[in-house]
Amino acid sequence: MLEVCVEEGAGIAAAVQGGGDRMELCAGLSVGGLTPSASLIRLAAAAPIPTLMLARPRDGDFRYDTQEAALIAQDITDAAEAGLAGVVIGASNDAGGLDVSLLQQWVAHARQEGEKRGRTLSLTLHRAFDLCADPLAAMEQAITLGFDRILTSGCQPRAIDGVETLGKLVRQADGRIIILAGGGVDAASVPALLAAGVREIHASCRAPLEAAGDAERRFGFQNGPRLRTNAEKVAQLRSLLPV
Template sequence: MSCVLEVCVDDIAGLDAAQQGGADRIELCSSLGCGGLTPSAGLMAEAARRSLPVIALIRPRSGGFVYSEAEARVMQHDIARAAELGLAGVAIGALTPERQLDLALLERLIRAAAGRLQLTLHRAFDLVREPGAALEAAIALGFQRVLTSGGAPTAPAGAAQLAALVRQSQGRIRILAGSGIRPDNVAGLLAATGVHEVHASCRAPARETPEGELLALGFSEAQAWLCAADTVRAMHLQIRSHGTPKAH
């Protein structure tokens, strides 16, 4: 089994760069600076025109993953919209105040997908108290993959937990390693964990300096980061040179 590279992007330029660089799949969001939020309907529609499978992140706000009833309705609507627009899937997640998967809400969100979308359990998983039990719950709910850093700030730091999740999964669900993965560490991560899917932003500092007026008025950041096609290519090169990860 070859390794899949999923690149997360939050704008049109990122879509173009990820596709040009050879990404296998896109995770589409807005506001990557806070971990990603739900993309606009317009951005989802544009992404649906591309040849790559696109997974829309469904996250209505920054912060934690315990949601109100109103937020749940927003997420249901956004999932239905992603399906209507022809995206490949959605990345969803929700927790209880006790940091267990919110099974009731997740079942509602899955019903909103109406069987038309791939299902990724996003990094809310990294906050659960019992990852092994949460993985079994995700399998029972019908998720195709879990995006996780192994409960650590970065996937390389969580490599031991990622390897344990791969062993537990026994091919029933795919472990998608994400956070802090770069061309210079991806081969080592594959070797240490046995994961077959990796998730990365492949961003580099923007070369252009923002206009002074835009910066002064708060319309631009002093240092912007953009998905770079060269970084996507470099990531793919390292993945191919490593070969197929071995099962752990």
Template sequence: MLEVCVDDAAGIDAALSGGADRLELASALALGGLTPPESLVRYATRQPIAVHLLARPRDGGFRYGAADAALVADDIRLAAEAGLAGVVIGASGEDRTLDEGLLSQWVAHARALGEARGAPLSLTLHRAFDLCPDLDAALDSAIALGFDRILTSGGAPRAPDALPVLARLHQRAGGRIILLAGSGVDPSNAEAILATGVRELHSSCSTAAAMHDDTSPEVRFGFEPAGKKRTDARKVAEMRQIISQVRYNLNHTNT
């Protein structure tokens, strides 16, 4: 399973062209991803692919007060009413453990919305998980809360640097929850990550975009950041080929 994170219409189109299995829809991926605008959500619903909405109201950490928590709840409602397949949420306590109280409220809210529309929302716990001081305990908490999957880099900034941890978490999960490996995932390390037992990969599949030079009005006025990246359909296709080959090898070995 290849999930591609995108933050604009061009990214959606490129991910589809390259063969992505699922989209994580966001805005501002340069900040780690924020909640996408409703207009982009509407565009995504017209595509023939499962879409999970990232509900993150601001940059920074994941400790949320009442106002931010209400925004996330409204984002979950947007995803459900738009017909998206799932949402990606997370919240931290003061000590960076999971905020189980707030998360349980959001999970119940998402489940109720799914029941009302007659189709459940898939629930992914985002990388607030990676900030937890005890990942094993956090995994058990995510299962108890009712999440379907955890997006994780194994507690490191980049998933390829935490392969033993990913393997251990996969073993601990024991089929009770899906691990979705993300951050720093690309064709050069996808096979090594899959070798941990993890079967879902999350990647931007991006390359540096053609940019205006530093003297252009767009850059000088701050309308265009330096180093912006774009979803690359060729990278998506390369990732898709690696996953397909690993799936073939596993099936061939099992038969």
């Protein structure tokens, strides 16, 4: 399974054209992803492959106040109403572990929103997981909460550097939850991830378009080269995974 992380319409098209199995839809990939716009959600909902929507109202940490928590609950509702396959959520407590109480509320809300529409929303715990000091214990919490999968880089910035932890997670999970490996994943890192037992891969498959022009850089509209999901990179990565 290859999940392609996309943030614009051209990225959706590239993920489909390249043979991606599923999309994670977001905005602001340069800061790890943010909640996408309503118009982009509608576009992704019309795509021929399933889409999971990231619900993250701002950059920075994953400790949310009451207002932010309500925004994420509304994002879950919006994803359900749009007909998306699921949502990607996560929250940390003050100690850096999972905010189990808040996650429990969101999971219950997602189940309710799905039931209203006669289906089940797929639930991914995002990389707030990677900030947990004890990932194996955090995984057990995620299983108890009812998550379907965990998007993780093995508690390292890049999945290839966390491959040992990813292997431990897969073995302890023993089929009870899916470990979705993401974080700097490219064709070179896939063999090691597969060897660790990972069966779902998450990648943006992006390539640079062009450097920022003088005016765009001067006004702060663009910092460096624009990156966009590339269909050839998607196809290359998909070709490395078992059918």
